[in-house]
Amino acid sequence: MQSREKDRFLDDVIKYVKYPFVRADIRIELGNHISDRIEDYMEDGLVYDVAEKKSIYDMGDAKEIGRALNKEHNPFVGWMLGITNVFIVILVIITGYVLIATTFMSLFGLVDVNDIPKEDIVYEVDVDKKVQIDDRVIHFTKLVYDKEGNMNIFYRSYDKRLWGTGWSNNSIGSIYDELGNRYINGGGRASNGIISNCLTSKRNFPRDAKELVMIYDSCNRYFEVRIPLPEGGSYE
Template sequence: MLSPKSEVFLNEVLSYVKFTFDRNDIRKELEGHISDKIEYYMELGSEPEEAEQLSVQDMGDAREIGIELNKQHNPVLGWIWRITGIIAALLILLFLFVIAMSMGSFFQKDLSKETPKADILYQIDIKEQIRIDDRIIRFTKVIMEESGELSIFYTYHNAGLLGGSWSLGYIGEILDDQGNKYVAMSGQQQGGIITKGMLTIPDFSRDADTLIISYDSYNRKYRIEIPLEAGETDEQN
């Protein structure tokens, strides 16, 4: 929109500004000012060319303006500003990431509260404890949901002083009295000495009236039988 006259002025001003990243913003700001002034003169009756010449003249000395602007757009400070900006942005991202992670584990901690009460068909509190070598596993609870999903809750810890950090991947085969074998999804939450765990079987047989957890590996064995409320459930349904 502006003619070479304004361009010459702007280019001269900007030639003194060494921090090139700011040049574009400065140009836009000064350009805006000149074009406002041109409109002003034209409203007063000037021809476009005259209006522009007067407007540029009113701006003052390009060299003086450029030198003063350069003092305010110092390259060293400019770079420090840009770099601290980038670092700050990265730190914020990292912070958010850490927050998100801790939120995630916060939710996992309350494994037993994940199931809304309305969906629970029944819950059996159990006190079964078994020991394999130094590891003590306590089964605490079985929850049967309306959907047929069965969850087994347990905690475990190591009785020995060493090996506290070993995690437990496998606690045994999940069976029922009907001869079905189940593949369970597991979740765990490390909580200091005692670790909470949960096994979930998506579609547990409604006919079964006993849940069996059977472990037989490396010459170690245990078998737990937990009576379920299958009979009543069938009647209700």
């Protein structure tokens, strides 16, 4: 039932509540409370108008209630809660996207040994060698020599620090054979991400080379990895 007196009382209370987003809730809660009391009084035999007046009287001074409720619902805390709630949602969406993207790149990166057709492979060598430069671990996993004379070096690289940024140049230095011939031409790619799947390819690598030598010697960082190759390149 619509009541002007109840509404006026509620308006009087609400005008002291500064934080706008709780006004509707307070209005509903106080309104329900008054309605319950009106019903109680009417069950005791009072007519509606009298029951309403008594119920509102029982509630007390609208100004005092309003001020108390404003204190309870501090507008600063209310605004900060609202702002931080929105901010958290935005941050979670953006950070989640970044994390999912980097994890996706790590798991399903563009670098896959199966990209080289089986019929093009002359030989492959499973490798399990790790080296470390600063905080970055480079884990060599496979060599694939193809019919076009490319030596494909597959490796993963990741930051040892839990809070590491995960980006690097993923360089493995210079590539040589056992005779010291250096192979410059070629290409490579890396998935990046938390664990970066990488491929470095060197063209015109000799089929009968006995050893692959990788030497990183830059800015006072050094590592050397030697991987024996199948004799005469006839390994299947």
